[in-house]
Amino acid sequence: MSALRELELRHLVALDAVASEGTFGRAADRLGYTQSAISQQIAALERLVGERVFDRPGGPRPVELTPFGDVVLRHGRELLSRADSMHDELDRFRNGGVGRLTVGTFQSVSSAVLPALVRSMRTRHPDLEIRGRESPDDHELNGLLAAGEVDVSFIGGAPAPEFECRHLLDDPFVLLAQPGRFPDGPVNVSDLVGEPMIGQQPHSCQLLNEGSLRAAGCDPTYVFRSEDNGTVAAMVRSGMGVAILPFLCLEIEDPRLSFHRLEPVLPPRQITLAWRAGRTLSPAAEEFIELADDECSRLAATMSAFT
Amino acid sequence: MSALRELELRHLVALDAVASEGTFGRAADRLGYTQSAISQQIAALERLVGERVFDRPGGPRPVELTPFGDVVLRHGRELLSRADSMHDELDRFRNGGVGRLTVGTFQSVSSAVLPALVRSMRTRHPDLEIRGRESPDDHELNGLLAAGEVDVSFIGGAPAPEFECRHLLDDPFVLLAQPGRFPDGPVNVSDLVGEPMIGQQPHSCQLLNEGSLRAAGCDPTYVFRSEDNGTVAAMVRSGMGVAILPFLCLEIEDPRLSFHRLEPVLPPRQITLAWRAGRTLSPAAEEFIELADDECSRLAATMSAFT
DNA sequence: TGATGATCATTAGATAGGCTGATGTTCATG
DNA sequence: CATGAACATCAGCCTATCTAATGATCATCA
Known part of the structure; x- marks a missing residue:
């Protein structure tokens, strides 16, 4: 479709630098290129958008945006800031801070295990969206997991073979x-x-x-x-x-x-946490698995004191 | 700063195509590349963002977005749509449809010439923002023009040398x-x-x-x-x-x-329209100059009937 | 008026990156 | 177990882009 599909963020960075520095040379210094490279980058940008973006008065006078270049720059800065915010969000996602985590569960886990887990996850990552799907039926939980409607699921019965899982607890x-x-x-x-x-x-x-x-x-x-x-x-x-x-x-x-x-x-009923084998988990899900493991170890200790 | 500065829109287009087609090969067909090229583009994207964006289950099964890839895709589609809307706006700007046009003027032109001009411009380009700055003093109008506060200016006196101008009318x-x-x-x-x-x-x-x-x-x-x-x-x-x-x-x-x-x-007082020499004018300004010329020719005809 | 210096454009050559086409590897299917 | 569909990888070619050097333009100042 649009010829702008060949646009690269580099071009917009160069445009921005030249517009703020006033000369190709200073923009080149700032970005670590030679003046020639900037000249060629701007030329490439102008070829892409089909118009001059700078007036070059010639001689030692600084270049100045054309009205057209001004429009390109305004949109370009918008694009760059979107790219930056994407970068930020990817970083936060990488450490589990944002995104959505949906957990399959059943009643006893919901009341005895999950509240503490949700509390830890929420204090660690206040912006993470945590959801749950509860069902008394292992078969249904398996289905939700297979369909990708939950990221991880507690399972009370036998671990289904197409899932990877971690045994958390024997519930006597x-x-x-x-x-x-x-x-x-x-x-x-x-x-x-x-x-x-x-x-x-x-x-x-x-x-x-x-x-x-x-x-x-x-x-x-x-x-x-x-x-x-x-x-x-x-x-x-x-x-x-x-x-x-x-x-x-x-x-x-x-x-x-x-x-x-x-x-x-x-x-005893074996309580395991399962997820789709071979699929990459979100960092939040990885962390959830570890926290669930810790929490269940604590629970096992408490239980052994009672039985 | 951000490593994402090397991101290219091509990468995001490829990501989007693979995510919707389900396989690298079909995405390649859609975009006119070979499967190998798509494979390398996705690899490059993954190198840039630092994580896998697709799970490749191997064999004839389709690839699937990782949770991370899903975040990249959502942001990527946002970026692509911004780029498209930039493209649209550039097109509209090219034919004078958007942007801002500021005109310097003085009283007699404001009352006798400008209203008809503004009316034509507004019917041709309803979304164009048209502004005026009026002053009885040629010197001030010259200053506004030199400072770039107006794009073009009517001038009643002698054309200043640093401006390009078009003589419109002799006003006896x-x-x-x-x-x-x-x-x-x-x-x-x-x-x-x-x-x-x-x-x-x-x-x-x-x-x-x-x-x-x-x-x-x-x-x-x-x-x-x-x-x-x-x-x-x-x-x-x-x-x-x-x-x-x-x-x-x-x-x-x-x-x-x-x-x-x-x-x-x-x-007679010579009424001219002036603009900064050597600076690219916006398409709207170019069009305004032509319309002003036409309008003043009509006015001259009317005037000669009266004098 | 002419020399100077700052600016951008252009060129040539080197380098890196990307695309194609062929081949390798993996895995579900029958 | 053979087949076929899918992605990865590799070699080779080609294009794009960078650097370095040079050329062209123009304001400035003596």
Whole structure:
């Protein structure tokens, strides 16, 4: 289309320098070229735009912008300043300071892990735009990741093969009961046979839990299911039944409930952070992964004190 | 400073083409290059910005922007669109459509010539910004022109040597008197000896007039001076005296006054349009000069019918 | 008026960079 | 495992641009 596609920023820099210095020679000194080079650069610019941009009065008098050159210069300075601001933003992006980071997550991570992470990221990079997409379903989270709608995603289940991922945490299943319902300490899975159970809806996490129970010899009967962990806890407090939940779902300070390890230990839910393999991550995403790793190490330490 | 000063618009065009086409090869076809050239252009761009802008998954899969490349592309498209709008504005400027035109003028031209000129310019170029600077003093007008505060200036007196100029019109001096004060037809300058005169303030135009009178043997006595031509005419109507004014200053339709040629004819005021020699004029200014010439030719024809 | 000095233009030669065309490498597909 | 599509790389050519030297123009000043 436009012949201006051959324009180079160098030309505009030269134009600007000559316009402010008044002579080709001083502009050349300022830019580290010879006078001849500036003369040729301006000539090239004039060839591109099709008009003289400077009047050369001849002799020792300084050159002066033509009206046309003045228009070129005004637009040129605008272009240069855009290029500078691009440079600035690239620098900030390089260290994670700007851009958008979208994270896939599910409920227990959203409430137990993510808030601290978002807080750190926001204090480090106030201008970074952080978004989240929550789903109880691993399959949906995988889909969001594959489609590029999230940059990284927490995954509760098995790491899908087309993703790169980092294992962050083993989240053990814990028995939740009315205080006194069981003696303090670990509870054997066989003691739960026939016990009415409260559970979550049958999505990936819950199904893992149920499968493990059956494999350990206990075929659970669910008398109530809710996606809301507060509701599950309330039902347990009411005596409707007991519940097995991932540790991260628990409000461990609640004195109206008691928590028990299970024996044998059910295979814990593995919490990993996944991203598309072979795709370059944004610096913000890279940093997020490291912070998530740190945060989960701290969490693991806290958890081991409770179980 | 910024390494981005070596950026060329070509790089951004290539980035944009690859991002929309999905492969280097199709982008090359679109832009008329070979695949190799695009590959090298993208490599050059990546060297400039310091990061990969595309992930190349390898094999027959299409390339995809990295998060970094996405930032570069968004800024790059902004730059390209700025360059396009620069191109558009240069085109409009080339045919006089945009920009600013400042004209130096003095009273008689302002009232008799300029309105029609401004009207033509505005209908041809609605977006052109037209300004005027009026002064009764040729010397001041010369100064404005030399300082570049006006692009072109009407000058009533002698053309200053450092300006280029075009002679537009001879504006003859005309005697203004009460009807019946002199017989119809030309009046001899000697008949004005001792006649009380009304005149303008003693600036360049008025002084030219007085000097010519004296040279023709009539030493005028001014009983009233006003810069306002309506006031001068009113004083003449009142019988206070007679006046000699340039033709362009007259309201020739006024039946309460009569107009007379003078004999011998006083050297007319030469109305010229001047601009700085050796400086390129804006297309709008060039066009203005031609229009002024045309308009003044028409005026001269009208005038010769009256004198 | 003529020498001087500052300015930009032009030229020639060297160098760097970019494009083409051919080839190498990678990887999904059947 | 062969095929084909895609990007990378390389060599060779060509163009663009830089430097250095020289030429042309013009104000200034003696």
